[in-house]
Amino acid sequence: MKKSILLYLFILALLFNVFTYMYYSKKADFDQAEADKGYKHLRDSLTLVTSKLNDANYFSLETNDNAQEYFEKDNLDYLKLMPQIKDALLSYNDDPKGNKYVGFDKLGEQKFIINKIKILNHRWIIADFNDGKIWGEVLIKYFVNTDGTFDFETVQTLLYQ
DSSP, X not given: OHHHHHHHHHHHHHHHHHHHHHHHHHHHHHHHHHHHXXXXXXXXXXXXXXXXXXXXXXXXXXXXXXXXXXXXXTTOOHHHHHHHHHHHHHGGGGSTTOOGGGSOOOSSSSOOEEEEEXXXXXXXXXXXXXXXXXXXXXXXXXXXXXXXXXXXXXXXXEEEO
């Protein structure tokens, strides 16, 4: 009797080990397959976001080789010029009447100030502005002078109602 109980326990332990081994080996394969699907989805998402970013930056000085060459022929570093141009344009926000390159004087009690700037190429800037209630966009033409200063000229302004 004692021998048969030990034999049954041994067989039961052996079966338990075989089923446990099979469960964990298949679970590892399943988890690996799920992880591969997740990684593929992440790679696809990263590719899509990178593509959208490249499309969004198509009109940008950072990616426009022709505009970069324009500055290089004058021995200017466009990477150093970009923050200087932005700072020069934003410095006009301190004027009590508002930024003069917005194209509008004060319409209410608040002045118009430029919030965001994107340098499109060696000649054009697009900027977002507001006075707290009214929003708009402006296209600005800029020039880099030989003395390191900048000249700005408002080309077109758009107000959102």
